[in-house]
Amino acid sequence: MVRIINVQKYITIFLSVLFILIFSCSSSFSRTVMQMTPTLTITEEYSDNYLKTENNKQEEYITSYSLGFSVGFLNKKSKIYLSYNPEYKDYKNLDNRDRFENKVSLDGEFNPAKYTSINAHLAYAGHNDKLAGSSFQNTASISGATKFSKNTDFNFTESYSNSFDQQERTGEYLEHDINNTTAGISKQFGEKDTMGLNFSYGFDNYKNSNADEYAKYSPSGFVTYWMTPLNGLDLNLAYERTDFDNSTNDIDTYSGYIRYLRKFSKHFNGYLKYRHSYSERDSGDHNIFHPSAGFDWELTKDSGISLGLGVLFNQWNNNNSDSADPFLDIDAYKTFNFSRRGSLSVTGSSGYGESNDQAASLGYTTYYRAGFQLNYQLLKRLSSNLFGSYKLDEFHETAVNRKDNTLTLGGGLSWTVLKWLRFNISYSYSDFNTDTSLRSDYSENKASFSISLIPSQPVRLKPSPSRQSLENEIF
Numbered sequence: 001m002v003r004i005i006n007v008q009k010y011i012t013i014f015l016s017v018l019f020i021l022i023f024s025c026s027s028s029f030s031r032t033v034m035q036m037t038p039t040l041t042i043t044e045e046y047s048d049n050y051l052k053t054e055n056n057k058q059e060e061y062i063t064s065y066s067l068g069f070s071v072g073f074l075n076k077k078s079k080i081y082l083s084y085n086p087e088y089k090d091y092k093n094l095d096n097r098d099r100f101e102n103k104v105s106l107d108g109e110f111n112p113a114k115y116t117s118i119n120a121h122l123a124y125a126g127h128n129d130k131l132a133g134s135s136f137q138n139t140a141s142i143s144g145a146t147k148f149s150k151n152t153d154f155n156f157t158e159s160y161s162n163s164f165d166q167q168e169r170t171g172e173y174l175e176h177d178i179n180n181t182t183a184g185i186s187k188q189f190g191e192k193d194t195m196g197l198n199f200s201y202g203f204d205n206y207k208n209s210n211a212d213e214y215a216k217y218s219p220s221g222f223v224t225y226w227m228t229p230l231n232g233l234d235l236n237l238a239y240e241r242t243d244f245d246n247s248t249n250d251i252d253t254y255s256g257y258i259r260y261l262r263k264f265s266k267h268f269n270g271y272l273k274y275r276h277s278y279s280e281r282d283s284g285d286h287n288i289f290h291p292s293a294g295f296d297w298e299l300t301k302d303s304g305i306s307l308g309l310g311v312l313f314n315q316w317n318n319n320n321s322d323s324a325d326p327f328l329d330i331d332a333y334k335t336f337n338f339s340r341r342g343s344l345s346v347t348g349s350s351g352y353g354e355s356n357d358q359a360a361s362l363g364y365t366t367y368y369r370a371g372f373q374l375n376y377q378l379l380k381r382l383s384s385n386l387f388g389s390y391k392l393d394e395f396h397e398t399a400v401n402r403k404d405n406t407l408t409l410g411g412g413l414s415w416t417v418l419k420w421l422r423f424n425i426s427y428s429y430s431d432f433n434t435d436t437s438l439r440s441d442y443s444e445n446k447a448s449f450s451i452s453l454i455p456s457q458p459v460r461l462k463p464s465p466s467r468q469s470l471e472n473e474i475f
Helices: 007-025 356-362 467-474
Strands: 033-047 060-074 078-084 087-091 099-101 104-113 116-124 136-149 152-166 173-188 194-206 214-228 231-244 251-265 268-280 286-300 303-316 323-336 342-354 364-379 382-395 402-418 421-434 442-453
Touching: 194 356, 214 356, 231 356, 251 342, 268 303, 286 323, 323 364, 342 467, 356 364, 364 467, 382 467
Parallel strands: none
Antiparallel strands: 033 060, 033 442, 060 078, 060 087, 078 104, 087 099, 104 116, 116 136, 136 152, 152 173, 173 194, 194 214, 214 231, 231 251, 251 268, 268 286, 286 303, 303 323, 323 342, 342 364, 364 382, 382 402, 402 421, 421 442
């Protein structure tokens, strides 16, 4: 299947929708708070392994000069933030990479009706060259939620990115387009009883033909029903179709689970769970039987800890060996505000299935991810942060049989010397190792120092911390 993505057309449509929202939500510009602020930032970056190779490491220093502006518009029904930051990068060793870049971002929050909210984001990185060691990502996204009635909610998300980055399977730097579209409707029919339907569509399309190109769609449904105040059931059913551009080994996956829930307190449930997954493909069918037991600790509406222990029984109808492996089911996210000065955010997850989001052609995989971020205000004008993350990806197909480990550690300091003058310093260490011959291990030390001159604090959106934003930073 061939897909042609017209990026300019896509962005034009997105901007048209965004500006319609802007002007429809702005009841009166006389009531809008507006501020334009110029900014100047000079940054010195250092890497001891810029190209991320195991041998013949390339040391690099990059000096960046950025002079731009930001402007914000805020009123009762909308908040809009625009920034433009042209930047010149000067490479010490790789002189042929010296370049001028345009960086633009546009963010908006809109409330066109009482029970309707819409968030939009557009970012253009402005890179022209496509060279190893350097990544860029142009993104566009829009999401929203509304109430059809008192107990019926509808939500949707649409995200698109055009990026040039290091690929999971081979470690090559390649350009590709990723799209993810989801929509869902849910209805509450009891105090704690809910049911709903979801649909998702996505694709990963490479500029040049690649084994990891795919398109997929998936309808799913769920029901949570409490038979008594202390005893409940949780049911989920899903179907997923994955079509590969450069392979006839397309996949049809049918999956579902049922959980018995036992309430021990207002925010703490124990559970017994059975999940089953069945995949059909030309290379052989695959059954997964997964019994487990664990608990859900719901701390707030958007944070909590779910932990379960079970066994994955894999049954293959091909050359892959059947197996029975212990599996720790993790889904955790929580921010602990232990004082007025400090907070600790933690996240963790695990899962298994076809590896579409990493490298589709590698097939069945299991993964574990965990990370943290510690923020602390050392002094009135001096703040610090520490972060760390670990990822384990295991690819179980006989022809692949691969394990990847990624460790990242780092931290930084931010010093607001004057109201308009800020210093930032940061350091990170990354270590990647794998047992495949397709790509090599590497480790990298990175450090940066920047000076920013900002005449006044710009108007900008201040989104509340989210799990997605945390994981984007630390993984």
